Amino acid sequence: MAAAPVWSVDPRTGKQREQVAVEATAQEVDATVRAAHQARGALADRTVRSALLRSAADELEAAKGTLIEVADAETALGPVRLTGELARTCYQLRAFADIVDEGAFLDVVIDHPDDTATPPVPDLRRHKVPLGVVAVYSASNFPFAFSVPGGDTASALAAGCPVVVKAHPDHPGLSELVAKVLRRAAARHGVPEGVLGLVHGFEAGVELVRHPLVAAAGFTGSVRGGRALFDAAAARPVPIPFHGELGSLNPVLVTEAAAAERAEAIGAGLAGSMTLGVGQFCVKPGLVLAPASAAGDRLVKSLTDAVSDTDAGVLLDHRMRDHFVAGVAERTRLPDVESPVTPGAGGEHTVSAGFLTVPASRLAAEGEHDLLLEECFGPVTVVVRYEDDAEVRAVLSRLPGNLTATVHLSEEEGAGQGRGAEILGELTPLAGRVLVNAWPTGVAVAPAQHHGGPYPATTSTSTSVGGTAIERWLRPVAYQNSPQALLPQELRDDNPLGLPRRFNGRLER
Amino acid sequence: MAAAPVWSVDPRTGKQREQVAVEATAQEVDATVRAAHQARGALADRTVRSALLRSAADELEAAKGTLIEVADAETALGPVRLTGELARTCYQLRAFADIVDEGAFLDVVIDHPDDTATPPVPDLRRHKVPLGVVAVYSASNFPFAFSVPGGDTASALAAGCPVVVKAHPDHPGLSELVAKVLRRAAARHGVPEGVLGLVHGFEAGVELVRHPLVAAAGFTGSVRGGRALFDAAAARPVPIPFHGELGSLNPVLVTEAAAAERAEAIGAGLAGSMTLGVGQFCVKPGLVLAPASAAGDRLVKSLTDAVSDTDAGVLLDHRMRDHFVAGVAERTRLPDVESPVTPGAGGEHTVSAGFLTVPASRLAAEGEHDLLLEECFGPVTVVVRYEDDAEVRAVLSRLPGNLTATVHLSEEEGAGQGRGAEILGELTPLAGRVLVNAWPTGVAVAPAQHHGGPYPATTSTSTSVGGTAIERWLRPVAYQNSPQALLPQELRDDNPLGLPRRFNGRLER
Structure with a gap:
């Protein structure tokens, strides 16, 4: 059977522009997820992650001319808005690079042994580790900021998670171009290109959320589509977190x-x-x-x-x-x-x-x-x-x-x-x-931002914009009674990485 | 139809001790949840929450003799272990009182306007608010520490959420006694007794997770039971977070x-x-x-x-x-x-x-x-x-x-x-x-503790023991462009409550 073609369409005329890809088969989704999973080790080093995010912003800016042109042809949003959105997207990538460098998101907590506690406390040290491959379902209305290079991708890479994006059918050509740009940025830092997978097609999106190696998902779109994927995520033999932004009356x-x-x-x-x-x-x-x-x-x-x-x-x-x-x-x-x-x-x-x-x-x-x-x-x-x-x-x-x-x-x-x-x-x-005394349109990228809300605004209590969006892709792990020599540097008493942390109950800046 | 009796059973003999309650009907579950919901306003003040938690510990200690006797009769765990577990439970209640007083869990972030950001940042102030009524499904094996007065209840009350507990059928008599003790502690601080609801019965447990006013659930038990409730929570018209600890090989x-x-x-x-x-x-x-x-x-x-x-x-x-x-x-x-x-x-x-x-x-x-x-x-x-x-x-x-x-x-x-x-x-x-070089039995109550893990260990990335267990019952809310006079004290520039926070990007102890 021939692969189903994916067409780029001009919304100003309703006419097909060109075929830009084919829909991914189940086998192709599997291969894409496996390549992403294989790439996870390359993201273990936080300095690689922040460098990759900054390079991604640089590369997107360098490709700006072509990207805006293709984005406008596929979305009709106009070059002014799209130029602003691309700038916002690059700002967001760099903001997450800063967050990675600061390291507060690791939530390091160190407790020395305490025999006076009930029961006694052994040596315990907690930080957060990446969940694994994140599936990102792009939105139609933000071809940059909530799509291939958007907040879900930026925060997942910042957390150390490879990403497989399900492209939105309203801008498949732009999605392909941007994925190439991001892969180039990854390659600059020795990260395999598989760290950023891209698949097209409705069925591919369903396969993706069901894949055993996909560990979490981010979604921006409709209540109907988002709820169907949320249900699929919850029905897996091993359910995964599904952070969906579905709909809002505001x-x-x-x-x-x-x-x-x-x-x-x-x-x-x-x-x-x-x-x-x-x-x-x-x-x-x-x-x-x-x-x-x-x-x-x-x-x-x-x-x-x-x-x-x-x-x-x-x-x-x-x-x-x-x-x-x-x-x-x-x-x-x-x-x-x-x-x-x-x-x-x-x-x-x-x-x-x-x-x-x-x-x-x-x-x-x-x-x-x-x-x-x-x-x-x-x-x-x-x-x-x-x-x-x-x-x-x-x-x-x-x-x-x-x-x-x-x-x-x-x-x-x-x-x-x-x-x-x-x-x-x-x-x-x-x-x-x-x-x-303000209007809700315009969602600033800032530490205090919260872009989420009670269902159906979002399917979880998390945000998809702002610094805390990184929390979605992490889970805590505590180490008990481990010699410091065996521990990640993040958890050592002498704090070689200068991380903010809670040390014996006290918050340390 | 007569209400189904709930019997206390002696596991040492398999014999019924006495009838201690009846199974809750759907109407009774509804009334219990509504009473809890009505009580939420009384928990809005953090000083009331910490005082209530400390009183709960005091009252449990005062009732120790009876509690241990009934707990042993229903669980056969022996007075030594049960005395230790009750001490742990009281320690945990007080630890959450300290957490409430410190206020770091509110995750306060304040950003002043910044026109140099892309897009510009308005005045944004974020903190966390309680989710609402929390359903707690008690475990059999910890009649205190993972039951009516356990970590789920303590962390939910600390977060400002009323609780409705589904009693475990292995210690229904103790559950009734403890609920009374906790209500007495609540009453001491002007908090309505409905803040701590208790229901018995399998069907009541299912009704509970489906109730529209239940905003989240905590569960400790088997993979089979936990997964069924997780599925019910996810299938609701408005899905809710379900934090279940199901099973582990360790x-x-x-x-x-x-x-x-x-x-x-x-x-x-x-x-x-x-x-x-x-x-x-x-x-x-x-x-x-x-x-x-x-x-x-x-x-x-x-x-x-x-x-x-x-x-x-x-x-x-x-x-x-x-x-x-x-x-x-x-x-x-x-x-x-x-x-x-x-x-x-x-x-x-x-x-x-x-x-x-x-x-x-x-x-x-x-x-x-x-x-x-x-x-x-x-x-x-x-x-x-x-x-x-x-x-x-x-x-x-x-x-x-x-x-x-x-x-x-x-x-x-x-x-x-x-x-x-x-x-x-x-x-x-x-x-x-x-x-x-240690053994996993013994789970210390400490800031760095993490009692959770990949599915089926838990159904979420959260912990049910340790300070961060409170995070499960909160959601962030950001205020944009609000005059400070209208904001909660937590979000004011002059920090009248002395909270740890992130202020214009900088972490403040």
Whole structure:
């Protein structure tokens, strides 16, 4: 049987550009995983890992021209956004190199023997070791930052884990190019090219999560696809951690006082955030609680004006366009749902941005309007008009888990007068990141970042952005009563590597 | 329909002592979980949590006489062991109180805005919040330390999570008593008694892991029971973390040089470890690689002498006794398996300790001898006689994941001559704790402890003993752009609580 071809497609026209690969057979997935597993020893040395990550950033920057061109041809995201995303991706690779060098992620804990404890404590020394081969399922909407060279790959390599990426079918040509760049960076440091495997094809993705030598998986994508892979990971004879980022509504609450103070600015800001990147961000604000007051009307008016001015845009592929058009139509048909700016099909290959409104009372109890509590990927948001705090609480209590939750407060509320702190407390159970007077789009790469949240935002309590993303690919090991001469340098009393650690109970910087 | 009675049973006679409870119906499980959920607010204050944990230890010590008496009547573990276990349990509760007070587990990270980052970093502040109600499935073999007042409960309360315990049917009377003691401690600090729920019954346990308000689960028990609950946790509409400790062989490797140096001491030490607590420890050494040499013969001789001298003992219940007798018989029937001291039925209610031997070649490839690679709960171990390092590696490569792996080295090997460090490297992928010249039984409560390991040792990368056990019940939340006046005190620049943290990238003690 001939191998199934993998085509690069131009979303601006829906036409095939060229065949860039073939779908991997089960045998090819096996060979790819085995090559990655074989390469793990080359990552044992942390200095090799940080050097590899920095070289990867250098090589990506050197190949920038070609990469941006191919990325734009396959995603239609435009060179400005893609240039920014590539810069972010390189910044992220270097940030993980710094994290590797610092070594705090090893969580070194050393306890000397203590006969006064109950029971007595022997010599115990703990650090963290890499889990093994990590399967990375790339996202469509970030062809660099959440794809082959993205946060999952960077954090896994930083942890010492080889990676096999399942390429996203929306940018297979770019995936091939980037994989070659990363392998070149690996080769520069004597790391076998197998350390970064790449496979194409739906079936290959399923084979990958089931492979006995795959030790963990990272995923960014839809609830449906992510849940299927999560289920497969959990059903293995030996289950593995599956860190999936699946979907999020990203609720926004605008208080009456905030709307009264700056309805126009909030409406315009919301328009910018929900239409950014043609609404194709996992942190797009998808549900906005705005007061049913005159101030709320001003907000809706401002949003109407700004969204009306938004150009039609190209989604990442035509299947998404079909889903968007159908999803919007289904929502618009619901009783009491209005569309001040009707989102939907733009031209033959584009979509136009818009938004819906609905009274909060329609969402207070289970019913057909629950469809509005599901993410709709693309440039649309739902403005929920509330009468009072009780209605706000009723809607919030019905939301699934989210990556983000946002509140817009007045200046006085922000200064501690009124319900500001209380609202923060109410939003905290809903999300992994809580914002005040800001918009959720834009996920900074920083130590304090948390890009994750209650299910279905993520399938675990971990983050896929920020320094702590490395924790996903490690497990602790304790050594008991071992002569220091036999131990890894990380665990020796004299701390030859200068690691931050907990030593006899005391934190040492 | 009448409620199903829960009987306390004396394992020394197999006779019912008294009815101590009834099995919880689905409605009762629901009410118990809701009461726990309602109590969560009372745990928000960390000072209340540490005070509650210390009071729990105090109250358990005050009730010691009754508790030990009932525990012994239900488990036959004897007052000496049980007194030690209760002391360990109280030590553990207080250790978690100290951890709560220190606050390092909150993992506070604060980043001030940084416009030089790519993309720019806004004000971001991260800490960890409790997940919600934790379901705890108690173990049979530690009626205190891995049961109602054990490490799962202590770490969950420390994290700020209410607990609902599924009582183990081997000590239901003790479970009821201890739950009352813990509730008394909670009441002392104004925490509702619902913070510590207790349910009996197999079906109640299944209901519990499926309850929408249960946010995570901890389990210590068998592979079969643990896997069924793990599967149920993963299959929920909203999956939850399931931290299960299921089973472990705990391999031990004795090098030729170590056997030559001190075969007798190693044989005697092994006998002590494998028969401790009538072999009912999850870290019992269940598979021992000993050389097929004259030195290895001396080890087997010493083991024979010591095990022959061991008194018959009472297992925790008669079902376990049946399993042990059947499991040993099945293993003994395998070709080339010998039993220098035949384990099996002792008296009517007891079992006698013993061990089996098998040539390593029998375990080098898949076959009927794989039964020897499964845990057999009770006082039995399998001594695998090896010819060379290749045979050792072949057997190690066939092992499932373990809580512990141990090597006994000669003095020279321990000093760094020979294969000592290499062997440590080979054992590390197999287990969560690696021991040198020691025995795995005895799990110290210490910051560096790790009691977990690759599946089926645990279903996650976490530990159920030691300070980091608290991490299982928390999730991170980041706050973006929030005025400090609205934030929890933990996240304020001036650090009013004196927490260890990462501040603008720098670790602060």
